[in-house]
Amino acid sequence: MSNTSSYRSARRTRWVIGMLGALVPVSMLLAVSAGSVPVDWAQVLETARTGVPSLDYTVVVELRLPRAASALVVGACLALAGVLMQVLLRNPLADPYVLGTSGGAAAMALMAILIGLPYQSVSIAASIGAMGSMMLVFVLARGQGDWSSTRLLLTGIVLASGWGALISFLLSISQSTQVFSMLFWLMGDFRGDGPGAARWLLLAGSLTFSLIMSRGLNLLAAGELKAESLGVHTLSLRLGIFLTAGLLTAAAVTLAGAIGFVGLVVPHMMRMIVGTDHRRLVLASVLLGGALLVLTEMLARTVLAPRQLPVGVITAFVGVPLFLYLLRRGSRSTDS
Amino acid sequence: MSALRTEGLEAGVGKVTACRDLNLVVKPGEVWSVLGRNGVGKSTLLLTLAGLKPLRGGQIQVEGTALGDLSRRERARRLSILFQNPDVIFPTTVFEAVMTGRHPWISGWKGTSANDTLLVREQLTRMGLAGFEARALPTLSGGERRRVDLAALAVQQTTVVLMDEPVNHLDLHYQVQLLQTLLEDWRQAGQAVIMVMHDINLAMRFSDRLLLLYGDGETCQGLVADVATEENLSRLYQHALHRYPAGGHSFFWPL
Numbered sequence: 001m002s003n004t005s006s007y008r009s010a011r012r013t014r015w016v017i018g019m020l021g022a023l024v025p026v027s028m029l030l031a032v033s034a035g036s037v038p039v040d041w042a043q044v045l046e047t048a049r050t051g052v053p054s055l056d057y058t059v060v061v062e063l064r065l066p067r068a069a070s071a072l073v074v075g076a077c078l079a080l081a082g083v084l085m086q087v088l089l090r091n092p093l094a095d096p097y098v099l100g101t102s103g104g105a106a107a108m109a110l111m112a113i114l115i116g117l118p119y120q121s122v123s124i125a126a127s128i129g130a131m132g133s134m135m136l137v138f139v140l141a142r143g144q145g146d147w148s149s150t151r152l153l154l155t156g157i158v159l160a161s162g163w164g165a166l167i168s169f170l171l172s173i174s175q176s177t178q179v180f181s182m183l184f185w186l187m188g189d190f191r192g193d194g195p196g197a198a199r200w201l202l203l204a205g206s207l208t209f210s211l212i213m214s215r216g217l218n219l220l221a222a223g224e225l226k227a228e229s230l231g232v233h234t235l236s237l238r239l240g241i242f243l244t245a246g247l248l249t250a251a252a253v254t255l256a257g258a259i260g261f262v263g264l265v266v267p268h269m270m271r272m273i274v275g276t277d278h279r280r281l282v283l284a285s286v287l288l289g290g291a292l293l294v295l296t297e298m299l300a301r302t303v304l305a306p307r308q309l310p311v312g313v314i315t316a317f318v319g320v321p322l323f324l325y326l327l328r329r330g331s332r333s334t335d336s
Numbered sequence: 337m338s339a340l341r342t343e344g345l346e347a348g349v350g351k352v353t354a355c356r357d358l359n360l361v362v363k364p365g366e367v368w369s370v371l372g373r374n375g376v377g378k379s380t381l382l383l384t385l386a387g388l389k390p391l392r393g394g395q396i397q398v399e400g401t402a403l404g405d406l407s408r409r410e411r412a413r414r415l416s417i418l419f420q421n422p423d424v425i426f427p428t429t430v431f432e433a434v435m436t437g438r439h440p441w442i443s444g445w446k447g448t449s450a451n452d453t454l455l456v457r458e459q460l461t462r463m464g465l466a467g468f469e470a471r472a473l474p475t476l477s478g479g480e481r482r483r484v485d486l487a488a489l490a491v492q493q494t495t496v497v498l499m500d501e502p503v504n505h506l507d508l509h510y511q512v513q514l515l516q517t518l519l520e521d522w523r524q525a526g527q528a529v530i531m532v533m534h535d536i537n538l539a540m541r542f543s544d545r546l547l548l549l550y551g552d553g554e555t556c557q558g559l560v561a562d563v564a565t566e567e568n569l570s571r572l573y574q575h576a577l578h579r580y581p582a583g584g585h586s587f588f589w590p591l
C-alpha cells in the first residue's frame with residue numbers, strides 16, 4: 001500500500017529535528033567562543049580539571065556561558081509562547097510582542113522595580129502584566145463567533161503602544177541613572193547570572209504540557225467547535241495554553257526585556273519545514289527559537305564590537321519585514 | 337433502540353426559537369433532512385443536537401443515554417458533526433485534516449495506528465482525493481475542502497452523523513455522487529444521519545424523513561411523501577411552490 005508520502009515526511013521531520021537538536025550545542029559553543037577576547041580552550045579545560053583560575057575559564061564559564069544559556073531559554077520560551085498564542089487566538093500573526101503581552105509584562109515589572117518591591121515579586125508582577133494584557137486582548141478582540149484577525153491585531157497594537165507609553169512614563173519619573181540600563185534591558189539585554197533554575201523548570205514543564213496536548217492543539221487550531229465536537233475539553237485546554245503562554249512570556253521578559261518577533265518568526269519558519277502538526281512543530285520551534293537567539297545574542301555582541309547592540313533590535317530587523325509580508329499575504333487570502 | 341431521540345426539546349439562540357417541544361425518534365440507518373428558511377435556527381438545532389449548545393428545555397438521548405451524561409470522548413465516538421463553513425487558518429495537510437476525525441478513537445498515549453491510516457486513505461479515495469494527502473488545505477478549492485471535511489466525518493464512524501449543508505460548494509456531480517455513496521455506506525452500517533439541506537429536491541431524493549422548521553419553534557415531521565406537500569413547503573419558504581411529478585418521484589419548483 002502507498003504509505004510513501006507520510007513515511008517520507010516523517011523521516012524528513014526526524015532529520016530536521018535532529019539537525020535542530022545538534023544546532024543548539026553548536027550555537028552555544030560558537031557563542032562562548034566568540035567575543036573580544038579569543039579563547040584558549042586548553043586553558044579552559046585545564047582550569048576545569050585542576051581548579052587553578054585562568055582568564056579564559058572566567059570569560060567562557062562565568063561571562064559568556066550564562067549569557068548564552070539565558071539567550072537559549074529566552075528564545076525557547078518566546079518561540080513556544082508564540083506557538084501557543086497562535087493556537088489560542090487561531091492566528092499565525094499572534095506573538096507576545098505584537099499583541100502587547102511582552103509590553104504588559106515589562107511595564108508591570110518596571111513598576112515593581114520602581115516601587116522598590118523585592119526581586120522575586122518582579123517576576124510575579126511581570127506574570128500578572130503578561131496575563132492581564134492577554135486577557136484584555138481576549139475580551140476586547142473577541143467579535144461575534146471566531147477571532148477576527150483585524151480586530152485582534154488592532155487591539156494588540158493599541159495595547160502595545162499603551163504599555164509603551166506607560167513604560168516611557170515610568171522611565172521619565174525614575175532617577176536618571178537608572179534610565180539607561182532600564183532602556184537597554186527593555187530592548188533585550190542578557191547581562192546577568194543566567195536563566196536560573198525556575199526558568200529552566202518552567203520551560204521544561206511548558207514543553208511537556210505542549211507535547212502531551214499536541215493533538216489537542218492540532219484540533220483547537222482547526223476550530224474551537226470542531227475540537228469540542230471531537231471530544232476535546234476546549235475550555236480547560238485554552239485556559240492551560242493561556243496560563244502557559246503568559247508565564248513563558250513573563251519568564252522571558254524578566255530575564256531579557258521585551259525581545260520581539262521570535263514567537264512570530266520561528267513558528268512560521270518551522271511550519272514551512274515540518275508542517276502544522278504540533279507533535280513536531282512544538283519541539284522544532286523550541287529548539288530553533290533557543291539556537292536562533294543564542295546566535296543573535298552572539299551577533300549583538302560582536303558585529304559592532306566593542307559596542308553591544310540590544311538583541312531586540314536585531315530580532316526586530318528580521319521580524320518586522322516578515323510580519324508585514326505575512327499580514328499582506330494573509331489579507332489577500334481572506335479578501336478573495 | 338433509537339440512534340437519537342429528543343423529548344420535549346426546545347432549542348434556539350437569542351430571540352430565535354428553532355423548535356419547541358420537539359419529539360424526534362431517529363432510527364439507525366435513517367436519513368433525515370432539516371428544511372427551513374434562512375435564520376429559523378437550523379444550524380442552532382444541529383449544534384444543540386451535537387451537544388455544542390446548551391438546550392433550552394427537554395432532553396436528548398443518543399443510543400438511550402442522555403447526551404449530558406456522556407463524557408466528551410464517548411460523545412465524540414457516537415456523534416459527529418459537519419460544520420457549515422469551517423475556516424482554514426493554518427496550512428494543515430489533507431491527510432492530517434482527515435485524520436482529526438479519528439481523534440476520539442485514538443487513546444492518549446498511542447499514536448495513530450495502521451488501521452487509522454487505512455481508514456483515512458480509503459475515505460480519501462472515495463472522495464476523489466487520492467494523491468491529495470500532502471496538499472495544504474489553503475491551496476484547495478471550496479469543493480475539495482468540503483470533500484476533506486466529509487472524509488474526516490466518515491472516518492469518525494459514529495452512530496449519529498449530523499451535517500450542516502453537506503453539499504455546500506460541491507459541483508452537481510459530487511452533490512449527487514457523494515450523497516449517494518456516503519448515505520448508502522452509513523445506511524448499511526446502521527448510522528443515522530440528520531442533515532440541514534437547502535435544496536428541497538436533493539433532500540427529498542436522499543432522505544427517508546423530513547423535519548420542517550417553520551420559525552417561532554413550530555415544526556412538522558414525517559415521511560417524505562407525507563410531509564413534502566405543496567401546502568407545507570409553500571408555507572415553509574413563504575413562497576408558492578408547485579409539485580411536478582417526474583417518473584416515480586416528484587419535484588418542487590417555485591412559482
